[in-house]
Amino acid sequence: MVSQRIPIFKYLLAIIVTFGVAFFGISLAHVSASNTPDLAIAPIYSANQRAKNGIFDLTVKPNTNQTLQLKVANLSKHDQKIEIVPTTAYTSNGGTIALDRRKVPSEPSLKVKFTNLVDKKDQKKIVDVPANEVRKVSFKVHTPKEPFDGVVVGGLHVQSIDGNDVSAKKGVSLKNRFAYSMAVVLKESKKTAKGNIKLGSIKPGKVSNQIKIKSKFVNDKPAVISGLQVKTQITEKGKSKLLGQTNQEGMSMAPNSNFTFLNNWHSNQIKPGTYHLKAQFKTNDGQHWQMEKDFKVSLADATVLNDHYNPWIKSAILVMLMLLLFVIAYVWKKEYEKRHNLLS
Incomplete structure (x- = not known):
């Protein structure tokens, strides 16, 4: 461990880190309980770093060891206990790449998980960081024996687990908790991998007392999809009247991941029957997909979802x-x- 005092400019670390992450369309998942950040993180670049973009962006070879070194700065006036765990990238249901979970939604096409590449003894690290000081934390990564295509994306999730910063509100203790995720991108080939979207299961549901048609979107390739625009239309099978329409932009998907997309339904009632969903996908770099699929709404589904539904x-x-x-x-x-x- 290395200790050092933090000059004023170290407060810029939290801002600098975001630029490289935004470049890959990966959110930092920064969570705080106040407006003042207590932590800042930054990578220590190694010789195989592709670009100084604020994240670990590495060219690696099969069956080799890689050490990731992360700087963790405590910007607060009190000592902090910091927990750091490796995570695998997934796509949140809001259509963004997230790095804050140990367990991610199951996706059969995901062959290489970043968490499985990290040494067992480095699966969780607890570090004490004194006030206004920096610690360096190392993680050992071993790449698979067999070459992999595209990219492997994961993260180092950094969270304060210190309970010193406590405020009272109406007799309830509230702890400020800060968390950042440092993205890790591993790549072996010089070729740029392309994502591929498939339409999975479709079923009706209810969100915030509104009927939604939940469709699963799958990226079954080891590539990041960013700048994703989605347009969907829902009709009754064999008919042209629009029963639901949804347009959404600015989404992204992690490699080999899936998420549930909420399609609008323009009514508070739904009838049993067979329906048809048409989806169009487009990215800023020119990729596009179009697909259609039928789905059924059963009598039981309609009974539960319609406004007159009685729990009995x-x-x-x-x-x-x-x-x-x-x-x-x-x-x-x-x-x-x-x-x-x-x-x-």
Whole structure:
């Protein structure tokens, strides 16, 4: 560990770091409980750093060791205990790349997770950082034996777990918690990988008392998709009347990830039946996709989602299904006993 006092200009670290991260369309996931940052982080660049862009942006080779060194600055007037854990990039349901989770949504196409490349002893580090000082923290990474295509994206999630900064509000203790995620991008090939979007499952749901059609968007390639624009239209199958339309811009997707996109539904009622969703995707760098898919809304879905829904209806449906299963089992048992008696 290295200790050093922080001159005034060190306060700029929190700003400098954001530029490189924004370049890749990856958010820092900075969370705070007040307007004054208590932490700042910055990478220590190694010889294989591709550009000094505020993140770990590395060219690596198969089956090699890489040491990542991170500076953590305590900008507060009290000592802090800092927790740092490696994470794997995923796509949040808001359509942004996030680096704040240990466990990410399952995606079969994701073959190389950054968290699996980090040495076991470095899966969590607790560091004490005195007030107005800096600590250097190292993480060992071992690349896969087999070459990988595209990029592997992850992060080092840095969070204060110190409880010294406590304020009282109406008798409740509130702790200021600060968190940053330092992006890590590993690449072996000089070629720029291209993402690919697929349309997964579609089902109705309710969000904030509004009916939404939830569709899963999948990026099944090891590439970051940024500047994503999405336009969707929903109709009843075989008809042209628009029942829902959604336009959204400025989204991004992590490599080999998926997220749930909320499609608008222009009514507070939905009927059982078969519907059709048409989706158009476009990126700022000229990639585009267009796809269509049917989906069904069952009687049970409509009963639960419509405004007249009574919670007791769901219970009644469940009871009826259980009774039906009981009757089927009883009839089957009697039939089995009858045949058994005939044969005996």
